[in-house]
Amino acid sequence: MRWECFKQWVSTRKLNQKVKYLFLVIICIYLIVFLFMYTFVIRRNMFDYMMTSNMNTLVSIGSNLNGEFNNISQMSQLLMGEPSVRNYLKSPKIEKDNYNPEVLGALRNMMINIQYVSSIYLIRTDGNYIDASNSITYFHTEYLSDSEWIKDIYLKSGGYIVRVNAGGAFEYFSGRPMISMMRAVYDIDSQKRIGILIINLSEDILNESYQEVLDNGKHYAYYDENGQMLSKNEQVDEISRINITTQDYEQISVGGFFKEKVVSYYHVPNTPLRIAGIETLSLTKFVSKEILLFILFIILLTFISLSVLGFFIAHYITAPIQRLARSMSSVKNGWLQRVSLKTSKDEIGDLKDSYNNMLIEINRLIDELVENEKQTHRAEFEILQEQIKPHFLYNTLDTIAFLSLEREKEEVYSAIETLGSFYRKFLSKGSKQITLEEEIEIVKDYCKLQKLRYGDIFEDLYEIDESLKQIKIPKLILQPLVENSLYHGIRLKGEKGIIKITAYADEANLHIVVYDSGIGMSKSKIEALMTESNTKSFGFKGIIKRIRYYYGMEDIYDIQSEEGIFTEIDLKLPL
Template sequence: MIIPALVGIITLLVIMINFNESYNEAVKNVSVASKFNFSFSEDMDYKMYRIVIGAESFDTMKPYEEIKEAKELVKELNKNAVTDESKLRTRQIGKLLDNLKISIEEIEHSDLKNDYMENNQRLRLNVNVFTEIIKEKVSEYIYYEIGNMESMRVKLEKEIMHTITITLIAVLFLSLITWKLSKLISQSISYPVRQLCEMTKEVAQGNFDVHGPQNTTEELQILTNNFEHMAQKVERLIEDVKVEQQNLRKKELQLLQEQINPHFLYNTLDTIMWLAIDHQDDKVVEMVAALSGFFRTSLSHGEDKISIREELEHVENYLKIQQLRYGDIMEYSIDVPDEIKKNDIVKITLQPLVENALYHGLKKQREKGMIKISSVDDENNIFLIVEDNGVGMQPEQVVQINKEMYEDIWVNRTTGFGIANVNRRIKLYYGEEYGLILESEPDIGTKVIVVVPKTRQAEKK
């Protein structure tokens, strides 16, 4: 593993050294060209202007010497240029310098005093144009050299990544070989111990039905057998604790339900009393019948599950009672197919949801509202829907309640007590994948979806 890494490092150093030399040469070319481009055109235009107006002479300005130095510089740039485009620009600059020299010679051989207008025209149309074109060509040379520098950088990155990849592959390959060899060596020595370790991992993950291999070593065989016995005993203890917790949870939920019913009973009896005082006998009979049916289903011979048909009768009795009390603010409808009614459900599932819809949905609005109970199903599940057209809830409140139902950590005791109770009971009896789903929009209404599996145990009973 060390040798491939060293080879990779040495290769990277060689690549970096070569790149550094080429890059420095390219930087030098660009630097020289930039300096030439910055000074030559302006200096030449200024010198020839001074000569044409008669302020200076050729001997003092020495334009030919500057052209000579420029040609030497261009030869050096051509020699060091890497790309064909850069070399083409240096050749073009050389020809332009020759044409510039010819134009300057025409001015020198003229009568500087008497041919001012003609020389001024030569200056503008020849000298200035040539120097401007030279400036453009030098800029193009710089552009292509910088592009070459970028290509060098990209090439360097590819070579570095290629070298690193090969080095890593070599290291990984040697590591794999080393690991295989060490595994083969250690397997013959530590196999029984590793098998026992695997057994402990299985137990830690909740799988208590583990069995170790037969060991040739007596001590390890004793250890394996004792561990198997311990795992079986722990499994039995955990199952006992689960059963005890479920029983405790059921008793807690029963106590909660017993706390709810007396409050409802008190309010209903109070309403019956005032109806009797007001001599509304028909309503008294209707309410007493509904109340009797309501508590008959609540008792249900001590059974925890009843048919959906019985559950709908129970909630309809509740709605009849509440409609007699709040007829001016609520209506209701129940639309569930007979085939769905044959399945069972945990008793008193729908009534708390209907109560929640009435007290927290319809009573908080001014106009009359509607509570609807409907259903859909698929191959394995039933979806009972309780919806109202009340005041609804804010999106963040809906998200919070759904989160609390999922995590079974209830905070909103004011609006969510009944929902929490129902959700916990469904999960307790059917599993974590079942329960309630809440949907709501402000000023439109709220929908609670009850998700339960298709079962018909209660119907058979």
């Protein structure tokens, strides 16, 4: 139902409106196809590529950070190999506030050689320690008696562990986080534990690990094992709202359709650190500027082509058709004038020429129709005029007057009634068509009137199928033929004759046959019946022309005749 309503709505639109709607639909389809391609092909490929790239980037950043830790670990081994450091740790007893310039110098040299180091603590097994620091650092020494804290360090058997703020044992006065590398120190000779080395690194080591991979749209941050942010790029707020889980790697998407971002985080191996990254999904990162410019050029070229096509259709098709339609509108007012509009020699020009030729033909047909109508009316008028000529009426009245003197009054009354009935049916209240039964009654009245005048010179017979009597036929097509049979057939033969009317039907036609036993006709006379020079056959040509015009066909009669014997006219009227 809706489709039918839509088709009806489209059919009522003007041509220029249909063209505008068509271009609008093409543009909408163009945009839909572009969005579909972007959503389900380009965007998906970009998203998959970006997720893989982000994972590789985060793994690379984690590897860089572990590389820095390994470098610092190797340099710390050099520190532990210093004789002054070993002697300090192995001494059986040392004063709590003992100042050892050699050990302190070794610690400061290490701080100078290693970037990011903020403080170094060398702790003996008895709890005494010596430190070097370039910032205010608090050391909560009670952790030295915490077995769990000590156990994590000893389990590495000389290897280092990484903790944030040394697991809570250290903190900066500024409150900033620190990354602590802690390891147990063993005697080279006895392989006994002789102390703990703690190297505290500033958060700059974290920020520096991802500086090489930063670009437009990429930002990173580090978190500790509790999900607390340690460092971040200050430009992005979304990264601070990441919900870090215990998984080693995870990726999620945030933002809207055209502002979509991929958030990833990765657990740096052998550390409590997790690095998180956020990257904006951007077409320019995956497609070169040259390709983007080419795509934009194709889109622009498409719109220009559509615009040029629309201008061409409007200028060379819709506008000429509209002008042609306005020129043709005069037909509505009855003016069948040819269109004089100047058009190009194309289909529209052919349409104008065909329209003008059609008007010429219509005008010719109208003239022909008017002329046929005039001839029909003229023929009807001639028949009517012939029947109301004074001599016909006078002869009939003279016959009735003679009857009034010689015959009974009933016969006179019957003759007058027949005359009145004849003219009443003859006129038929101006109708152009009457039933077959009414036409036969006119013939009977006419024959009855003629018998009053000529006596028993002829006999009229009728063989009419009852089922055909109510068929409509043109008025006054039989009486003139009967009159011809009487005047040009029966009377000229000089003996009593027969006039017989027969009506029957076949599959296609109603046949009305007028037969007379008069003098008949030769073939030449039959052929001359419809010629212009023939004036003897009263009304025959007018009857045939009227019938042909009425039914719109030529083959409507046959004539059979034999000289001195009979004439038979068969009218073939289409059912």
